Amino acid sequence: MVQLNQNFIDSIAKDLPRHLNLDDFIHFSGQPLRLSIRINTLKISCADFIDRMTHQGWGFEPIPWCKDGFWLTLASDIQLGNTIEHLQGLFYIQEASSMLPPTALFQQFDLSRENIVLDMASAPGSKTTQIAALMENQGLLIANEYSASRIKVLHANVLRMGVTNTALTHFDARVFGEYLYESFDAILLDAPCSGEGTVRKDPEALKHWDPNNIADIAQTQKALIASAFLALKPGGSLVYSTCTLNKAENQAVCLSLKALYPDAVSIDDLSTLFPGANQACTEEGFLHVWPQIFDSEGFFVAKITKKHSIPRQQPAPKKQKNFPFNPAPKKHIDALQQYFQDTFSITLPKQGILMQRENEFWLFPESLVPFIGKMRYQRMGIKLADLLKKGFKAKHEALMALGINKPSIGLTQEQAKAYLMGRDIMLSQKEQPQGEILVSYEEALLGMAKHLGNKLKNNLPRELVKDKIALL
Template sequence: MAQHAVYFPDAFLTQMREAMPSTLSFDEFISACQRPLRRSIRINTLKISVADFLALIAPYGWSLTPIPWCHEGFWIERDDEEALPLGSTAEHLSGLFYIQEASSMLPVAALFADDNHPQRVMDMAAAPGSKTTQIAARMGNRGAILANEFSASRVKVLHANISRCGIANTALTHFDGRVFGAALPEMFDAILLDAPCSGEGVVRKDPDALKNWSPESNLDIAATQRELLDSAFHALRPGGTLVYSTCTLNRQENEAVCLWLKETYADAVEFLPLGDLFPDADRALTPEGFLHVFPQIYDCEGFFVARLRKMSSLPAMP
């Protein structure tokens, strides 16, 4: 597969050398970042079963490879992309599938792990809607989802994708996610916080993703992430499940944010290990039980996923 020129700041490379476990090759990390990203889709089981979709597209000659952590997810190769872009196919326009990066399917897989069946779910930073629509499909359009997005322009995209996919159990809101802990205390069975981040994991899709990168910006973003996670944790009911995820690779925005929550609320926070989420998940497992997915491990975008349980009620936020 052809390589493309990715911009790597020296300080970023230094940080990655420190963050990467010794079991992984730094040269393979650089090589993986320079390979174009594999395309992937998630079949929308609210509109069609996996078997029926595979039968439907069989005459097209599309090559589909299953994604280990998502039964409805497939890497896709097709010869007619230039003649008919994937997003312009009738199947996509009618909501039979969602074009979604493979690693971005991990957070929802974690949210529903261990036979978890939440009835009230919040997606705190929901646009463009890949994970909201994945949650709705896992819930079978039952229960209730609050899909929040702070960016006004991105709310429109979120609404369009929810409509295209036939989602009927979701309310859209347009707030700063930091309000929910005080406004809706201990209201949700499960919360997904796919947090705004520095986006270090997306260089395979955007070779210039690191043009404005700096260690200082990582720390600024991490401060916002801590406030969002604090709000989400307060909005979660005791016994509920929270998944924190990013598409970045540095520890400050990932492990350190989760460890801050544990230090702040001690025994109220239980980390739920993700080593059994799918076969080979242990290749990305951190000592804390999180998944820190460097792009060379599964040939996908870089990603981070942590799953935790709220063990006890907390005093109300001010």
């Protein structure tokens, strides 16, 4: 049962718009959230996924503000995160309201060119992977996460969803304004907040709500949005969002930036972002989503355009040395391309840059090159393969991102379950050994196996092996 702190109720009543009712807010705060997902169009079209899953008893209701987002009804009670389709990276379990910020970021945005985008607070990766899908894996997406424990989850989700255009960083996001001054075409700051809008997901989120914490959080948010604005190119777009409801962490933070740079800050009107957006739009043009408006989590979204350049506050930091990667030599590039083509029918992308670190080969986004040395990166692009004594060994992450619609051996549902649980697949009759091959389920990739003639030897990375798979 939801635990609403009376002090919170008294405080939030002051921020509730006149056309909304406090009793409705309390009622909807106590209701369970509707289950929602976002289909990963980097791996499958919405039409194909809906057709595939409708046959398995899934019902889809479109989410108005995300063309790839849907509220779900299921024929049976299953753990979505343990389904084969989830592990294949075909969808992301994402709350509907959290799909709003990336949609706002790319409203009326030129996606035909390669953009440089920053996600300042990325984990666990729902918005990062949504942005990558909207960018169609083109350009460069720098995804930052301050928490060391959460960056591992971010990395896992980026790989699962087949994202190739990212570089992951691990910093207090307040450094970006100076380190990468006026470098980004678009920036998302989904700021750390008090989480008042998440009570439907976490009934005890507001049990110990304390107004004294709000002021401290707001100060951090103001520093973060100022850093984001400094890192944004003139003419670029900045989206500031939170999953909280009070004005101090929302409207006041954005207006503080406007007060700081009155001539450079232009607040965009989001009332036409999607049909019905005006129901949640404030007089300033922000979206302040209360739970009862769309039967969702509470959320806040603001979009800001940078009208002109603003002065840098400090000199540019010194360029960092000892970068451990070098451009791969042509002989290795040619051999690697031949290996991927001959073994998996995969043509390596021309727009990336092949880099080498000792016996490792990586594919970096081409747009990353000007950023090398300006910051440290936890992870860049995708790892393609290791160099062995005789040839190469492809990496799972590369095959899952680049092997879509390539020839593979189709597995049954039971075989796919066994594969994801780390088991070898016995063949019904002995065949000519084929070596390394791709395996799939329902025409979507699962990974790599070694065809030995009588069985498929499992090559799934140990860290991805699951103890339990939910079958529909």
